[in-house]
Amino acid sequence: MKIKTRFAPSPTGDLHIGGVRTALFNYAFAKKNNGLFVIRIEDTDISRSTKESTTIITSAMDRLSMQSDEPIVLQSQNTKKYQEIIDTLLKSGNAYKCYCNKQRLEDLKITKKKEKKTYKYDGKCRYNKEDKNLPFVVRFKNPQDGRVEFDDLIKGKIIIENSQLDDFIIARSDGTPTYNLCVVVDDITMKISHVIRGDDHLSNTPKQINIYKSLGANIPKFAHLPMILGEDGKRLSKRHGASSVLQYLDDGFLPSALINYLARLGWSHNDLEFFMPDDFFKIFNLKNVNKSAAIFDPAKLLWLNQQHIQKTDKQEIADKLLQFLEKHNIKATIDEKFLFLIEAFQPRAKTLVEMALMCKNYYKDFNKYDEKAAKKNFNRDAIEPLECFIKNINNIDNFQKDEIKTQIQITLDDLKIKMPHLGMPLRAALTGGSFSPSIEIVAYILGKQTTIKRIKNAIKYIEAFA
Structure with missing residues (x-):
């Protein structure tokens, strides 16, 4: 199977450092292995997604010379396919309609909290076969026994018991599909071989693997990148001096310097500190990605930018x-x-x-x-x-x-x-x-x-x- 990676941002704001590093590692992995890199805009959240943000994302990727090898995909154009898959899962018994109202679910959460137990949907509608004239969501019927095992290309073997997983929602009451369903359908359709993303998505992976299995589809390889933290050890944000990528470019940072710095955020190659993008793409591999979180250092980025200005033609x-x-x-x-x-x-x-x-x-x-x-x-x-x-x-x-x-x-x-x-x-x-x-x-x-x-x-x- 030809290697194919994807960068799949949501167009809900600016493109920041963490997102670009994810894009960079996907791009580098594809180029190193003579594969394809594609961009997919995950714009199914209609209330938050904007065309302006989509333009910001594509503009930033163009200026960093990390263009998609295929036409950019918009999730919002795939709604018919998502509905077909939801219908397939319902017919095969791998999903069901849940008629539980918000009050019942809220009461269930309160009860679990009092019992000091993790909230999970209790499966009340799991075996219901009667169609009711009531609002409903569609839930994935997660296996109740067994486990999900996969070899993460960065973190190693991951094992999750199915008993820990919820019957999660794959279609909201208005019929719109949810994230976990959409990404699986898109990755199957686009023939994605490797899913390289932040480790904040790690909890979604076993759910998605079970959807792959229920559809009889090939499961891609997964690699979860460590988070980027500020110098205070907290999740990176604007207060740490981290601007949007377009802002860095507008502030006079060279694309090559940004790529150099972002590559070194969680990845290393011996003691190599300075390199140009083409050199990085030749030596990149996932084995050298660190498991621990990376620390964002604005002073180091500025120093690297000066080095790139000096050494660029x-x-x-x-x-x-x-x-x-x-x-x-x-x-x-x-x-x-x-x-x-x-x-x-x-x-x-x-x-x-x-x-x-x-x-x-x-x-x-x-x-x-x-x-x-x-x-x-x-x-x-x-x-x-x-x-x-x-x-x-x-x-x-x-x-x-x-x-x-x-x-x-x-x-x-x-x-x-x-x-x-x-x-x-x-x-x-x-x-x-x-x-x-x-x-x-x-x-x-x-x-x-x-x-x-x-x-x-x-x-x-x-x-x-x-």
Whole structure:
């Protein structure tokens, strides 16, 4: 049987870290084994599912380059198939209509609580064969003896006694099917070979296996991933700094960094910390997934993102950076000057948002200097070197890096000063701060007119405030 995995989110909100890690492990397992990865949107909960959330999910998966190998499936389009299976289970005696009202069930729960016993439906309607003109739900007739055994590919052998399981509902009183039925029907229809999901679904697995058996269908392999916790040991949430995946991407995190970090949340390969997606897909296996919960560390994610920015080709960074510059109303083009900036800021920027801010002053005039840079570099002694440099570059017809560098040296020689006496105030004048590419590259990027204008502005600032 060809390996086929699925990612099956519910479209009830944003796509968060835990969901994307589940998608990633399904995708990686399929790719490693020359299989198929498919996306299924579980939108049968009409009251909570939205088209907007579906769009958010598919957009996030596209931006992470984890597209479905087949057309995306919407559960809401399979209602006819679910009803056919419910009818089949009723006819075969593997399901029954339950006419118990809410009050009776509530009383049963109260009784079990008083007896300090786990609530289970008591099977009152299990053997009823008479159709009544009353509202009803459909329950799966779970075996009362025997056990469910399966080898979880992460957790090992799991054994659940059938006596522990309930006759759970597979169709509500309005006729809509429930989760446990839908996923089984869909996984059979889609020929899913491996179900890889969070271990919060572990309690559903024996119920679903019994449905598979009642339908005479092949049972897929199961692998339940450990939970992701915050640094306080509690279930991961926004208070731990975990945003939606789209928010991370919009905040300037690279898809490759997110994949790298999420892969390391509960999976390891020797001491390997840094890797690109294609490398991960080649070495991934479920044997190296940890059984214990993973801890989400925002600082580690930020560090990894910086590593990926440093090691990603500057052309690729440039392509991605354009959209972040557009948020500052900057329409840059990828040319030699732009790539000089990328190369200069790759070692320093932790995110693309940060890199865009570093680039901003090269495209837009500024009226405020970095306070520390101005205090350190703007003094009366800086005026003469700055004025001399203006005079020297005025003579340049071809404003190129080498010629600018020559004029810097001429200025130093004319005034018999060392580079810091010119370079530090000049850098602050041209960029507003204390870090930049080399001065000749900065001036070349800005162009002759802007370079002279910014130096003159700095001289005015010094005369006014120094």
